[in-house]
Amino acid sequence: MRALTLVADRKLELIEVPAPPPPPAGEVQMRVRAIGLNHLDVWGWRGMAFAKRKLPLVVGVEAAGEIAAVGEGVTTFKPGDRVVAYGGVTCGMCKACRDGRDNLCENVAGVMGFHADGFARDLVNLRARLVIPVPDGVSLRDATCAPVAFGTVQHMLFDNAALQSGESILVQAGGSGIGTTAIKMAKAIGATVFTTVGDDEKVEKARALGADHAINYRTERFETVVRKLTAKKGVDVAFEHVGPDTFNGSLLCLKRGGRLVTCGSTSGQSTQINLFQLYLQQYRIFGSFGCTIRNVHESLAKMAAGLTPVIDTEVPLAEFASGLARLEGRKVFGKIIVTF
Numbered sequence: 001m002r003a004l005t006l007v008a009d010r011k012l013e014l015i016e017v018p019a020p021p022p023p024p025a026g027e028v029q030m031r032v033r034a035i036g037l038n039h040l041d042v043w044g045w046r047g048m049a050f051a052k053r054k055l056p057l058v059v060g061v062e063a064a065g066e067i068a069a070v071g072e073g074v075t076t077f078k079p080g081d082r083v084v085a086y087g088g089v090t091c092g093m094c095k096a097c098r099d100g101r102d103n104l105c106e107n108v109a110g111v112m113g114f115h116a117d118g119f120a121r122d123l124v125n126l127r128a129r130l131v132i133p134v135p136d137g138v139s140l141r142d143a144t145c146a147p148v149a150f151g152t153v154q155h156m157l158f159d160n161a162a163l164q165s166g167e168s169i170l171v172q173a174g175g176s177g178i179g180t181t182a183i184k185m186a187k188a189i190g191a192t193v194f195t196t197v198g199d200d201e202k203v204e205k206a207r208a209l210g211a212d213h214a215i216n217y218r219t220e221r222f223e224t225v226v227r228k229l230t231a232k233k234g235v236d237v238a239f240e241h242v243g244p245d246t247f248n249g250s251l252l253c254l255k256r257g258g259r260l261v262t263c264g265s266t267s268g269q270s271t272q273i274n275l276f277q278l279y280l281q282q283y284r285i286f287g288s289f290g291c292t293i294r295n296v297h298e299s300l301a302k303m304a305a306g307l308t309p310v311i312d313t314e315v316p317l318a319e320f321a322s323g324l325a326r327l328e329g330r331k332v333f334g335k336i337i338v339t340f
Contacts, residue, residue, distance in 0.1 A: 004120035004320055005056035009047035012059065012321050023071035023125045030085060030126055032119050034144040035338040036062040037323050038177065039266055044114045045324050053115050059320070060120035060338070061087050061113035064134065064144040074128045082134040084146050084300070085119065085126055086293050087112040092129055103155070103290040111290075120320065122340065132296045135304040143300060145177070145309040145335050150299030151291030152263055153181045156239065159295070160286040161261040165190035167236040170226055170253050172246050174211060175202045177335040178263070180310040182239050183209045188307055194235060194253075196222045196246070198330060205333050209310065222246075226253040234258060244271040254283055261286040310334030 003017045023029045040061045067081040077083065089112060090097055090105035097105050112118040134143040157163045163186060171182045174195030186193050187210035195206050196217040206214035213229055215222045226235060234255035240247060243265030250260055251273065260283060277283075291299075303309075312334040315323045323336040 001122035002317065003058050003122075004060070004317060006045065006059050007056045010045055010321075012045070013056070014318055017121070019123055020125045023069055023074075025072040026074065026128055027071040027125050028067050028074055028077050028083075028128050028131055029069040030063075030065045030083060030124050030131065031068040032060075032063050032065040032122060032124060033140050033340050034064050035060045035119055035317075035320075035340075036144040036147075036149060036177070037320075037327055037336040037338060038062055038148050039264060039327070040111065040114050040148070042324055042328050045321075053110075057113075058117035058119075058121050059113050060118035061111055062144060062148040063087075063119035064140045064146075067131075068123060070128070076128060077131065077133070082140060082143070083131045084134060084143050084296065085112075085124075086130040086132065086147055086296060087118070088130075088290060089116055090130070092127070100292055100294055102292045120317065120338070130293070132293065132300065135300055138300060138303045141311065141314070141337055141339075142303050142308050144337055145181070146296050146299040146303065148290070149177045149181050149309060149335055150302070151295040152288070153178050153185055154295040154299050154302075155291040156261045156263055156286075156288045157182065157185055157237075159292075160288050161237045161239070161259045163189065163191055163237050168192040168194065168230065169237040169239060170222075170235045170250060171195040171211070171239045172242045172250060173197070173266075173330075174206045174209075174214065175330075175333040176241070177309070177312075177332070178241060179239075180206075180209060180334045183211050184307055184310075185302070187211075188302075192235075194222075194226050194229070202333055217246075221249075223249045223252045230255070237261065241265075242267050244268040247271045248273060251277065251281075251283060254281065257282045257284070259284045259286065261288050263288045263290075312336050314339055316340075
């Protein structure tokens with residue numbers, strides 16, 4: 001079968017490898033049909049892994065496909081079922097896993113496609129508990145976005161920031177995969193959405209998605225615009241994933257007691273904050289990584305109800321690297337899907 005492997009920093013090779021054996025007890029074999037690209041893929045491609053890993057490494061952190069075979073004792077799936085996969089290699093036994101807080105697993109072995117072999121291959125064996133069924137009416141292309149893009153936003157907005165109807169939110173980098181998702185999810189519950197984007201074309205696209213206020217951060221200071229439009233009160237929630245370039249500006253956009261939730265740092269890993277401002281304004285800052293399996297189910301349910309992802313482009317597996325370069329260059333509006 002085919003497997004797309006990272007052999008060195010920024011060097012991918014599409015090779016032929018032996019197909020996996022039939023799935024053992026408690027596992028299923030998934031035939032991969034599509035992969036969603038994320039910044040984790042870009043970081044891994046650059047060589048920015050957060051833990052030791054061995055190359056070559058099969059890439060791809062987010063995928064959808066069909067069940068090809070089931071192992072002994074698996075009764076929840078049958079061949080042909082459409083599914084997505086949870087990419088965290090969790091133990092399923094620690095207290096966090098038992099409590100449904102999968103992304104806080106005490107014995108996690110890493111993220112597939114980043115620390116361990118990922119989904120950019122025709123077939124992969126997975127523990128059945130890490131596979132989630134795709135509802136009828138949801139395309140595999142859209143479902144591909146559930147495990148990372150949709151799940152991450154669902155966890156950030158509702159588990160951590162507890163966004164409510166009638167509140168206001170600033171979504172940084174609203175043209176990204178998770179940015180477009182955050183706009184749509186926030187609008188769906190009746191929040192007022194401010195967002196930042198990098199050019200005027202994306203301003204119009206963000207407004208078309210439902211953003212109430214879209215700000216071109218290259219031509220305007222988003223902090224000034226948000227403060228002005230909120231009569232200097234600020235927003236209830238700031239949705240961060242850019243990092244040093246916007247983090248302190250996001251804090252300045254919060255009202256007293258506001259909440260900042262962050263899942264990424266694409267512009268760097270370190271920043272400084274004003275502690276006096278932090279406690280005087282009584283900000284609450286939430287770090288958020290990935291999502292839980294419950295969040296993936298919730299995301300797929302939202303897709304089935306009509307809240308679908310924004311797709312930027314689709315590329316074949318052989319053009320995986322060109323998709324990464326497009327994502328790295330911030331040329332996207334929505335998700336890039338890799339098809340098989």
